[in-house]
Amino acid sequence: MDQYIAWFLLLAPLAASVTILLRLYSPNGAIFASVGSASLCFLIALGIAWGGIVAPTPWMWISLPGSNESPGLEIEIGMIFDALSKGMLLIVTGVGLLVHIFSIGYMAQDPGRARFFGGLSIFMFSMTGIVVSTNLIEMFFFWEGVGLSSYLLIGFWFTKESAAAAANKAFVCNRLADFGFMIGILTYWILMGTVSVKPIDLSNSYHQNAVSLPRVVSILTPEEIAAHTGTAISVRHIGGVNLTSPLLLTIMVLGLFGGCVGKSAMFPFHVWLPDAMEGPTPVSALIHAATMVAAGVYMLCRVYPLLLLSTFGLEFIACIGCFTAIFAALIAVQQNDIKRILAYSTLSQLGYMVMAVGCGGPDAAMFHLTTHAFFKALLFLAAGSVIHALHEEQDIWKMGGLDKKIPLTYWTFLLGMLALIGCPPFSGFFSKDYILADAHAFHPAFYWVGVATAFLTAFYMTRLVVVAFLGSARSKAAEHPHESPLVMTIPLIILAVLSVGSGLWGFWSSDSGMKNFYHNWAINLFSDTDPIPNNGHFITVPEINTGIELGIPFAAVFFGALLSYYLYLDRTTDPLHIRLLARKFYVDELYQRRLVRGQQLLAGLLNWIDAWILDGLILRGGAYISVGFGEVFRLFQTGSLQTYAFIFTLGGVLLIYFTLFAH
């Protein structure tokens, strides 16, 4: 029986979503089913983490034998419970449950709330699926599942044109990036001969490829490597494809990263995430801040050893993450919509995580993912509480003076903000500094950009709090806000406790946590004399340097917050006007002009071909030929039956005449 319990992790939300979307319940029944399934998921996740629930026997879905010419294909639907997925599962189901509960209050007045909870359940199903997937194909299904639920929930208020457009944008961006992910999966399968991402299979795959790989795998061919290292390299070929080609390995790493770029909204696919804020705020909290967008980072951490096979790929990942971090932070400085500021902050923090993976610190990335999930969910839910209190007002310049009127929301928001900017001893402080230390060990440039981002983060978050909550009310709605009901504030309090405490907890238990997991993995990987990539480290082990770990980032955060506080206190308009930042570096405009127009030009051309060549020449042309023949033959029809009969008889007579008498 034990081994079946884990299946309910997927079955419960699936059953809830299907029955809700088939309209089997009243709206309140739907809420009950959805929240119930989320609670069940959380209980099972607790059971998996501490209660000894074991992974179920996987179900072999497709099993094709391999040969010399092609690798076999084995796709199973199974579950994987290790330190990585257990932690992630707790975050997903825990934050998910809190957001479900918060939504009961937030969506209470919405007539479409059954559909909303159905969407949330689809999301819970897909997201837990991603976390427990044992192979990339299984993961890809759930990957698309979260894309679907994200699309449905961004466009929840689909009568609003901007919401429908945002949903489309998110879906198209994700599809484009997922194409890269598919290429990555295929290359992975060709190179490794398996699609499994179980640690043991990854280790085997790594060995298979690492045998022929030198320490630096970036741009050398096997011949060059052989000449360089003086050792013969066994080159594996399948169908004429050199399987140890560094180029292919780099393509694989970049392809897998492509999936992360889409889901985690890295530059240049970041444009969908701020627009996704058109969805209801609990959705922004759960999907577009805490969990789904972190799925890309999680996926990278899951296949981490294979990223090491391409140094170029790893450096590329670090660069993109680093760039996104500072890029989004700069934009956030000049945004005025409370949810958009948080969205750009999410982009920036995701940039940190991706940078951490690229810098060789998957443990730091997962740590930051965890703390970020807590405080960003908290910030979004508190923002939702503010928006709820002000009757759908999202412009921070129309708020102000809220600290006394909705104190619970204010204090929880403040705690989340302190955690986000990395103020000690809140959780963001530990995880961010861990990343910065890793970055410093990798290359100081990443570290300094990270510090600059920390400065900007402190600046714009202080601006948000000062403008939105302090000072005096600047609009009618802000004068008489009402505190949210308990069902909304209790999740805030729980998340606030987690935001404050999770960093310390992670810091104290770092020996037994994620680091240990990767450490054990590393020992398994490098137990023999294989070359160790990434300058000899499986994961970056930062040097203990209090100046780097504590001093400089803290100074940056402190001065950022201080500067912002004095700049924005008691202001009624923004003293800074930086058009470039307010317009988000014109990326949307650039896409509109270059990509969308180009795409429309292509669409126009294809439309012309369709209308004139296919439709006009081939289809209608064929029809016109038939019609033309018809017009000619119609001439023989006089319309007089007697004429036909006469011609017929004449024919008969002639036939008889020729057969009988014409010899």
Add this chain to the structure above:
Amino acid sequence: MEITLNHYLAVAATLFVIGLMGVMMRRNLIIIYMSLEMMLQAANLTLVAFSRFNGHLDGQVFVFFVITVAAAEVAVGLALIVALFRLRQTTQVDNLTTLKF
């Protein structure tokens, strides 16, 4: 006067020509149809006559089948005419000129 094969054939030919003239001259579908049947019976008559004078029964058996099939054909044909009448309220062939150029 002894009735010979030629007498039968002459009657049959007369019937056939009358039928043919009816088909070609008349304008009412029902009449045309009856004339057609008359032509058919002319052919049947020759078959029976030949059978009688050649001394074996093949022709007569053949006629049985022809009559059977003709009965079915009449049913179908009349049904078509009824349907046509319902559609157009006429059985005059001059009025059925949809296909005419």
